[in-house]
Amino acid sequence: MARLAVDLPWIAKYVNTGIVIILLLFGYLGTIISSNFHIGTAIFLFLFLMNFYYRHIQTKHALLRNFGIIAQARYMIESVGPELRQYLYANDVEEKPFSRAERAEVYRKAKNIDSSEAFGSLLNFDDEEIKLRHSMYPIDKKDMEKYSLTFGEERDIKNKYTITKPFIASAMSFGALGQNAVRAISRGVKAAGIPMNTGEGGYPKYHLMEGSDLIFQIGTAKFGVRNPDGSLNGDKLRNLSKLPQIKMIEIKFSQGAKPGKGGLLPKEKITEEIADLRHVPMGQDVISPPHHIECTNPKNTVEFIKRVQDFSDLPVGIKMCVGSELEFRTLIKEMKKQKIFPDYISIDGAEGGTGAAPKSFMDNVGVPLFRALPLVQKILVEERVRNKLKLLCAGKLISPGKQITAMALGADAVYTARGFLLSLGCIQALQCNKNTCPVGITTHNPRFQKGLIISDKAVKVTNYVNNLEHDFYELLASTGSKNVKELTPDKVYIPKNAPCVEK
Numbered sequence: 001m002a003r004l005a006v007d008l009p010w011i012a013k014y015v016n017t018g019i020v021i022i023l024l025l026f027g028y029l030g031t032i033i034s035s036n037f038h039i040g041t042a043i044f045l046f047l048f049l050m051n052f053y054y055r056h057i058q059t060k061h062a063l064l065r066n067f068g069i070i071a072q073a074r075y076m077i078e079s080v081g082p083e084l085r086q087y088l089y090a091n092d093v094e095e096k097p098f099s100r101a102e103r104a105e106v107y108r109k110a111k112n113i114d115s116s117e118a119f120g121s122l123l124n125f126d127d128e129e130i131k132l133r134h135s136m137y138p139i140d141k142k143d144m145e146k147y148s149l150t151f152g153e154e155r156d157i158k159n160k161y162t163i164t165k166p167f168i169a170s171a172m173s174f175g176a177l178g179q180n181a182v183r184a185i186s187r188g189v190k191a192a193g194i195p196m197n198t199g200e201g202g203y204p205k206y207h208l209m210e211g212s213d214l215i216f217q218i219g220t221a222k223f224g225v226r227n228p229d230g231s232l233n234g235d236k237l238r239n240l241s242k243l244p245q246i247k248m249i250e251i252k253f254s255q256g257a258k259p260g261k262g263g264l265l266p267k268e269k270i271t272e273e274i275a276d277l278r279h280v281p282m283g284q285d286v287i288s289p290p291h292h293i294e295c296t297n298p299k300n301t302v303e304f305i306k307r308v309q310d311f312s313d314l315p316v317g318i319k320m321c322v323g324s325e326l327e328f329r330t331l332i333k334e335m336k337k338q339k340i341f342p343d344y345i346s347i348d349g350a351e352g353g354t355g356a357a358p359k360s361f362m363d364n365v366g367v368p369l370f371r372a373l374p375l376v377q378k379i380l381v382e383e384r385v386r387n388k389l390k391l392l393c394a395g396k397l398i399s400p401g402k403q404i405t406a407m408a409l410g411a412d413a414v415y416t417a418r419g420f421l422l423s424l425g426c427i428q429a430l431q432c433n434k435n436t437c438p439v440g441i442t443t444h445n446p447r448f449q450k451g452l453i454i455s456d457k458a459v460k461v462t463n464y465v466n467n468l469e470h471d472f473y474e475l476l477a478s479t480g481s482k483n484v485k486e487l488t489p490d491k492v493y494i495p496k497n498a499p500c501v502e503k
């Protein structure tokens with residue numbers, strides 16, 4: 001039986017002739033019947049010229065040269081492909097980086113609406129997913145112990161900092177985010193009673209505005225605390241650390257989405273204000289160096305941590321994505337040797353988010369969180385230094401199940417960045433690097449920012465945290481743990497085929 005198939009080369013060949021015929025027809029009708037037909041003449045004249053240009057003049061695109069406006073139609077359909085897949089074709093659990101089901105969980109928490117569902121889970125139970133092990137004897141609500149974690153207690157410093165919920169809004173700079181988003185998160189987390197990390201964007205003008213507790217991040221470019229040669233300016237750090245809202249300092253060594261690369265803020269997002277805050281020129285990408293100028297080996301890296309502790313007089317953490325296991329262990333040994341420890345280490349999984357990163361790094365570099373975290377925990381225990389510092393982590397931990405799993409695998413508290421973006425109404429348009437975020441979060445374009453009403457979104461951020469906390473205690477109780485200290489790795493079911501956990 002003959003197969004019915006669309007013969008595109010044949011269609012392309014006759015499109016030009018077809019356009020000419022219709023063009024002449026409209027021209028003729030426009031002349032003898034009504035000049036209204038010349039609207040058609042104009043349209044088909046335009047199509048004819050476009051097709052002619054594509055096929056006979058331009059030389060850059062082979063597809064356009066061979067197929068003319070038919071290829072143009074293909075480009076147009078391809079450009080709306082992500083939206084079509086997201087809205088029409090992708091099922092609830094297959095989108096990346098977050099499926100619709102995962103995003104919906106955050107949206108519901110942010111809107112404070114019932115998160116119960118019917119009939120059964122949409123997730124896989126195919127022996128690949130990590131699950132929590134419940135106890136036959138869950139803890140009663142009244143017997144649960146309140147969470148509390150104090151940074152800086154190991155060094156017994158004056159300015160210790162205590163959090164009473166195990167979540168922190170992860171680093172996102174003003175620059176990557178627009179000012180409305182920064183302010184909404186800051187106002188929301190303040191009401192929820194948790195801190196936020198400023199990201200590496202320099203003086204945290206908008207983070208400070210709403211009064212939340214802040215962790216000031218020093219990125220490799222040291223925006224805000226930098227000497228002209230890129231080294232740390234101790235006086236600037238000392239002054240900044242005196243601001244009452246700044247509770248801790250974080251030295252960023254690397255970030256999961258681009259470890260070994262340093263930061264990137266595309267030129268499209270550099271406003272005069274950002275250029276001013278970061279002391280960078282307008283009109284070109286801002287690229288932070290891949291490492292701190294002071295840190296080229298374990299010895300000077302640990303010395304640098306000590307300098308930041310001394311200048312700031314605050315708890316100081318370090319953020320990194322794990323690469324080489326040996327390098328990590330050597331760093332810990334050096335800390336032991338110098339008797340200097342950061343107040344926390346935060347492990348960023350390779351699956352972490354970013355405002356902008358080269359795809360080759362995003363897709364290929366770094367160890368994923370649920371493999372890195374148990375490894376780090378193991379090394380800290382083996383080196384007998386687990387009691388010297390706190391362990392934090394991030395990497396798609398936007399919902400309570402994943403957060404509790406991370407805590408069972410060793411984390412004392414969890415960071416999330418994209419959880420907070422989703423709570424602000426992020427629709428995963430994947431345009432954070434283009435200044436065109438349609439919901440006004442990762443953009444400085446006033447046209448898009450005006451959609452983000454700070455007072456409304458701040459409430460959503462607060463709801464998100466409060467509902468995370470509610471579920472956190474419920475899940476914790478179900479594992480038979482009264483507090484996070486009782487939440488040990490044996491409370492996690494790691495199936496044989498789990499793709500990414502140290503077994």
Ligand SMILES: Cc1cc2nc3c(=O)[nH]c(=O)nc-3n(C[C@H](O)[C@H](O)[C@H](O)COP(=O)(O)O)c2cc1C
Nearest residue numbers: 170171172199200352353354355395396416417418
């Ligand atoms: C828009 C955006 C901006 C970010 N900016 C920073 C930054 O300035 N410094 C940093 O260390 N990490 C930055 N990150 C990474 C996050 O802090 C976090 O480590 C990572 O996204 C993993 O958390 P998540 O999976 O919950 O998003 C950024 C992430 C996003 C999505």
